[in-house]
Every structure is written in C-alpha cells, then in structure tokens.
Amino acid sequence: MQGSPPAPLFIAAPLSAMSSDSLAIRHPRLHAVFGIDLRTLALFRAALASVLLFDLLRHYGDLGSLYSDAGVMPRQWLVQFDTPWHLSIYLINGTPLITGLLLAVQALAALALLLGWRTRLAAVLSFLMWGWLCNRNPLVLIGGDLLMACLLFWACLLPVGARWSADAALSRTPPPADPRHLSWASAGLLLQVMSVYFYSAILKSGPEWLPDYTAVYYALSLDRYATPLGQWLLHFPVLMQGLTAYVWWLELLGPPAILLAPLLPGRLGTGLRALLMLAFMSLHIGFLLCLELGHFPFVSLSSLTVFLGAWFWNWRAGQPRAQQRLTIYYDQDCGFCRKTSVLFRVFLGLQQTSIQPAQPQPRARALLEANGSWVVIDQDDRAYLKWQAYLRLLAASPLFGWLHRPLSAAVLAGPGERAYDFVGRHRGAFARLSAPLLGERETRFETGPGGQTLAALALALIAAWNLSTIQVLPARVQDGLRPLFQLSRLEQFWNMFAPYPLKDDGWMVIDGQLANGDNVDVLNPGQAPNYDKPEHLSQTHRNIRWHSYLGRLSEKDFARHRLWFGKYLCRQWNADKLDSDREHRLLRFKINYVFEPTPPPGQITHTEQQTLWSHECFPSAADSDSEAKTP
Known part of the structure; x- marks a missing residue:
C-alpha cells in the first residue's frame, strides 16, 4: 500500500x-x-x-x-x-x-x-x-x-x-x-x-x-x-x-x-x-x-x-442429481428467451447446464420450429419441451429438486402447458416489459x-x-x-429473559359503558366484560405488534401512552355511531388489568385487579373533545 x-x-x-x-x-x-x-x-x-x-x-x-x-x-x-x-x-x-x-x-x-x-x-x-x-x-x-x-x-x-x-x-x-x-x-x-x-x-x-x-x-x-x-x-x-x-x-x-x-x-x-x-x-x-x-x-x-x-454445498454438488449434464436450447432471435434460460440455470443451481441457441443445432432447431418451444436435452439424449422441459430442469436442481415430484402431478400438466403457451405467444410483450428489469450491466459483487x-x-x-x-x-x-x-438503528441490548423471566403475568379487560347503559368489552365488541383468564391467553392477541403494545401499556414506564390509546378506542368505536346508532355510542371506559404474579414452583397463584386508566368519550369523538384521567 x-x-x-x-x-x-x-x-x-x-x-x-x-x-x-x-x-x-x-x-x-x-x-x-x-x-x-x-x-x-x-x-x-x-x-x-x-x-x-x-x-x-x-x-x-x-x-x-x-x-x-x-x-x-x-x-x-x-x-x-x-x-x-x-x-x-x-x-x-x-x-x-x-x-x-x-x-x-x-x-x-x-x-x-x-x-x-x-x-x-x-x-x-x-x-x-x-x-x-x-x-x-x-x-x-x-x-x-x-x-x-x-x-x-x-x-x-x-x-x-x-x-x-x-x-x-x-x-x-x-x-x-x-x-x-x-x-x-x-x-x-x-x-x-x-x-x-x-x-x-x-x-x-x-x-x-x-x-x-x-x-x-x-x-x-x-x-x-x-x-x-x-x-x-x-x-x-x-x-x-x-x-x-x-x-x-x-x-x-x-x-x-x-x-x-x-x-x-x-x-x-x-x-x-x-x-x-x-x-x-x-x-x-x-x-x-x-x-x-x-x-x-x-x-x-x-x-x-x-x-x-x-x-454442505460440496456434498450437494456431488450428488448424482447435480452431476447431470443438460443443455438448454433457446430461440437465438429471442433475447428474452436467452435471459430466461440463464435465470433458470442460476436460480436452480445448474452449474453443469449448457445454454446454446437452437438454430445451429439441427435437432434442436427442428423441435423448436415444430413446437414453438425451448428444448432441454439431457445426458441420455432425451428431449423435453415446454412444461416438461421445466420439470426436467427442476429434477436436476440440487436446490429445488424436492419440488419435482409434487409439480409433476398430472393435474398440473395442463395448466403448466397453457402457462408456457401463454408466455410463448406474448414473449414480445414480456420482453418489452422485462427489458428495464433484466438489462445486462456491470455488477460489482465485492x-x-x-x-x-x-x-x-x-x-x-x-x-x-x-x-x-x-x-x-x-x-x-x-x-x-x-x-x-x-x-x-443498530442500538442493541440482548436481554431476553434477563436477568430472569418476568414474574408478573396478566391480561387486560376494558370495561366500557354505552349510551344505552350496557356494559361491553371494548376489546371484544359484542361481549360483556369478563375478568376470568382465557384458557389460552397467548392466542387472544391480534398479532405480536398488538401483543407488545398492550403489554407495555400495563407498565408504569409507558403510562403516558394510555391517553392516546383511550382516544383511539373512542374514535374506533364511535366512528359510525354519531348519528345513526347513538344509543350504542361508547361514553366511557376503564382500562383494567388483572395481575397474576407467577409463584415459585409448587405454590398457588393469586390475582389482583387494577384500574390503569379511565376515559371519557364525548359525542364528537375528536381528540380535543376527549378527556382522560388516571384512577
């Protein structure tokens, strides 16, 4: 240097x-x-x-x-x-x-x-x-x-x-x-x-x-x-x-x-x-x-x-499947066909496969012209066309060969042939559409x-x-x-279950009151509030994002977010009930949390209910017309 x-x-x-x-x-x-x-x-x-x-x-x-x-x-x-x-x-x-x-x-x-x-x-x-x-x-x-x-x-x-x-x-x-x-x-x-x-x-x-x-x-x-x-x-x-x-x-x-x-x-x-x-x-x-x-x-x-x-890759490459020598013949007047053949070779891991234009080779040219199809010829000199040609390539793939058997099902033969024919008939359009995406260029890999x-x-x-x-x-x-x-965004702190797993478990119940006096479970519309623990609590959350969000709301460090959650619940519930269904409008609710500490092995647990947040929903359901208070 x-x-x-x-x-x-x-x-x-x-x-x-x-x-x-x-x-x-x-x-x-x-x-x-x-x-x-x-x-x-x-x-x-x-x-x-x-x-x-x-x-x-x-x-x-x-x-x-x-x-x-x-x-x-x-x-x-x-x-x-x-x-x-x-x-x-x-x-x-x-x-x-x-x-x-x-x-x-x-x-x-x-x-x-x-x-x-x-x-x-x-x-x-x-x-x-x-x-x-x-x-x-x-x-x-x-x-x-x-x-x-x-x-x-x-x-x-x-x-x-x-x-x-x-x-x-x-x-x-x-x-x-x-x-x-x-x-x-x-x-x-x-x-x-x-x-x-x-x-x-x-x-x-x-x-x-x-x-x-x-x-x-x-x-x-x-x-x-x-x-x-x-x-x-x-x-x-x-x-x-x-x-x-x-x-x-x-x-x-x-x-x-x-x-x-x-x-x-x-x-x-x-x-x-x-x-x-x-x-x-x-x-x-x-x-x-x-x-x-x-x-x-x-x-x-x-x-x-x-x-x-x-x-592992050397072992896969040494398998009989990967040792098969195939040749793909394409229409030399079709650049799209050549690029497609190259893509198949690369993505299927067919390093031993040769790609050649069909016209200089008499047998391949005859098959291409008679059938309007690419041609795949294996080491036993057997030729494959259209969908069957694709299946033959798949059978030789050390990466995706396991897909050959399910895709060879007779029920897929017809759709596979029709799909190939559709692409073949419109290969000019496919070439024009794919040209900006499949352009050849200098690539710096390292x-x-x-x-x-x-x-x-x-x-x-x-x-x-x-x-x-x-x-x-x-x-x-x-x-x-x-x-x-x-x-x-490279900040990292790998504290999963550290210094020990949480010992405070629990679940949320949002007890709401409607304009007609009914009590409802705001998280589960159509149900009355139920403070009993669900049989499989982990399966009751919409997804992991909501699971994380609701879990954090129960913690003191995130108490300031309960106001925004309350406003969101008011908007969601009352969005379509301001005029046509006023009696089912949500007036107020309490965010309750049932704490269930995990006892040491062999001991009996107990639960404790706490009200985390109280919220009032006003008729406009707008943020400026909602007020909230901590218990």
Whole structure:
C-alpha cells in the first residue's frame, strides 16, 4: 500500500487491499473462523429477505391503528417525547395511504433482495427503511426487529448477491469464481449473530438461571406468551430444569465454541460447528412451539444459516442429481428467451447446464420450429419441451429438486402447458416489459475498500457497545455512541429473559359503558366484560405488534401512552355511531388489568385487579373533545 493510513483504519487497510478470495487462500485458518461461503451468503439473503417480506405484508393490517395519526401513536407524540435521532421517512405524513405506499416500496425492496436483483441497492434500501419503520412506533417493537436491522446492515457490506441471484445471471462481469469469502464484514456478521446469545447469557444473572434452574418454568408460566404446548410442558418440572441448563450453557459456551470449532483438525471442527448450529436452531424451534414471540425465531433461524459450511454445498454438488449434464436450447432471435434460460440455470443451481441457441443445432432447431418451444436435452439424449422441459430442469436442481415430484402431478400438466403457451405467444410483450428489469450491466459483487473500512469500524463500535451493556466497559461508552446507534438503528441490548423471566403475568379487560347503559368489552365488541383468564391467553392477541403494545401499556414506564390509546378506542368505536346508532355510542371506559404474579414452583397463584386508566368519550369523538384521567 502507498502512504500511511490513518491510525483508526490501519487494521482495515490490509483486508481492503486484496480480494476476499485471495485473503481466504493466504489465510486459511482465518477464513475457517471468519469466512463465509458465497452460497451460504445467498441462502442467508433469501431466508432473511423472505422473513422481512412476510412481516412487511403483515403490517398492512395495522396501517391505521399503529402507524397513522388516527391510531395509537400519532406523530405528535414522537416529536414531543422520542429521541430526535430516530429519524423516519414515515413521519412525512400521518395517513394510512402514504404509510401503505411507503410499505409497498419497502416490500418491493425486500422482494428485490430475495431475488438478488440490484442486490446491494435493495439491501441498503431495506436497511434504511426498516429502521425508519421501527422508528414510526417504538412501542410495538420486539427483539426480532432489532436483530433484523443488524443483519440487514451487514448484508449491505457483503456479496450476498454473488450466487443464485438475478445479478449473477445478468451481469457482464462474472461473480467471483471462488466461493470462499473473507472480509471484515463476514467477521462482523458472524460475531453479530453470536453476540445475541453470548451477551444474553451474561445478562441472565438471576438465580432462576443458576443455581435454581427454574427460568424456563417462569417463562412458560407467562400465559400471555406461552402456547398450549408450552403450558403443557409445565407438568414436567425436571424437564424444565434440564431445558434451563441447556439454554444458559449453550448461550454462554456455544458462541466461542462455534467460532473456534473450525480450528480443530479434519472433520472434527466441521462436525462440531454444524452440531452447534443445529443446537442453536433447536432453541428457536422450541421458542416457536412453546412461546408466542412473533417473527423473532424466524429472523434468528435466518441468521444462523451463516454457519453452514462449504462442506454442505460440496456434498450437494456431488450428488448424482447435480452431476447431470443438460443443455438448454433457446430461440437465438429471442433475447428474452436467452435471459430466461440463464435465470433458470442460476436460480436452480445448474452449474453443469449448457445454454446454446437452437438454430445451429439441427435437432434442436427442428423441435423448436415444430413446437414453438425451448428444448432441454439431457445426458441420455432425451428431449423435453415446454412444461416438461421445466420439470426436467427442476429434477436436476440440487436446490429445488424436492419440488419435482409434487409439480409433476398430472393435474398440473395442463395448466403448466397453457402457462408456457401463454408466455410463448406474448414473449414480445414480456420482453418489452422485462427489458428495464433484466438489462445486462456491470455488477460489482465485492464491497470495495471503503465498505470494508466501514465494516471494520462498525465491528469495533458494536463490540464496544455490547461490552458496555455487560459493564465490561463503562456506561459512558454507550452514552457516547448512543446518537450514532439510534440514528442507524443498530442500538442493541440482548436481554431476553434477563436477568430472569418476568414474574408478573396478566391480561387486560376494558370495561366500557354505552349510551344505552350496557356494559361491553371494548376489546371484544359484542361481549360483556369478563375478568376470568382465557384458557389460552397467548392466542387472544391480534398479532405480536398488538401483543407488545398492550403489554407495555400495563407498565408504569409507558403510562403516558394510555391517553392516546383511550382516544383511539373512542374514535374506533364511535366512528359510525354519531348519528345513526347513538344509543350504542361508547361514553366511557376503564382500562383494567388483572395481575397474576407467577409463584415459585409448587405454590398457588393469586390475582389482583387494577384500574390503569379511565376515559371519557364525548359525542364528537375528536381528540380535543376527549378527556382522560388516571384512577
């Protein structure tokens, strides 16, 4: 390198000066610990983007209630009380329409990330907009939202589109031939994933974890979270103790073990890393089965895919299915046909497949002209056309071959042929429509020196932030970093069930009075107030966003939000009852909470009712005509 780099960037400079594949070759042991296979990065991209897209689509059910000025979190509150560093494009307008349009843009970015189309731009846009969406209503956030932001940040700095992507298929510059990738960003992503567990274990300092081993009992006793299966497991106290020990020791010892495992000789290190990856995944499968935690387990499962080693992909590539040699023949006068063939080869993982124009090959030309179809010829010289050609490619795919049998059902043959014929008849229109999206261009898959310098700096700052959360570094370190972390939405505190699981359970009952004197349950219109605990409390919430919001309303730290919730309930109930149905207009209500502390194992619980908020609804149902008071 020429010149002397600034001191803070000195460490990053050697990594920035060489490509990741040369780094992996020159430092095999470093790559074994902090390297990630490009195929694994593609899997991580697809898994994370799928979870992101699904969650964004679910937001559409709560546009008016959670993300508009007419809902529970008007922009007025955010301007008054939230940190000024939580910027958000969602604050430009308070109507559900604009929020919905912004969500649509965000969903399209997530879809582009999933498909690997302009991958880096899609990753950056997804990261920025996810942080802005989180800032729109901080009361509905869960741990999965914070982890999603962190993972998207690292995805921006990694070649996640170098395999199985539209970019890899359509780029004039080929992606890196060597699947090995080592960089500051790959190290940052691996350490970020494991920090969730390691720091969480250290923060789990209560005796419920050690030495009592009762933490899982307390977690599954929270009826507002526990699924029916989780409640049933409470009948096995010895199992609860064993699971507590499993969770804590795995979270403490698993992170350093999974990172250093590849340094062990031969297959021992590979096997140990794979085993630990499956062990961490088992935690989240258990969460899915036993606790209602929203998308957090799915985000975590996506993150753990980064520990899938090259051995898996090499094994898949060595399977007989992947060794089949196929040739795709397309109409040389149809650029759209050629691009489609290339996309199929890349997304199906058919590296051994050749793509050639049909006209120079007599047999392929005759079949194409007679049937108006692309032609796939396998190693046994058998030809396949239209829908059957697609099925033949699918059968050879090491990635999606498992779909071949269900898609080969006779009932799908007719629709498949008709779909192919429809595309074939209108391929000119499809070509014109897809031309802006499927244009060939120069693509830079690797992050340049500037990106890796940013990755090195982020790695150091995130480590300092997390170390301050466990008091290894002084609190002033976190205080100094807070504006930057709030602005980027990388603020993280992995305190799940720490220092011990909550012991205060409960459920909300909103007892309302109508103009005709009837008492109603405002949360469940058509029902009378019922203070008995539902049989499966965790299944009564609309979704995890509402679950988080209502749970926080019961806490003293969020008491100021009860006013806005009360105004929202008045507007919702009385919106269509001001003139035509005045007798069923909501006049007033009380937000009551039934507290149920969790007793130690073997003891009997009790409940206590508390009124959190009283609210009056006036005829206009406008905010200015509502008043509220604390009990």
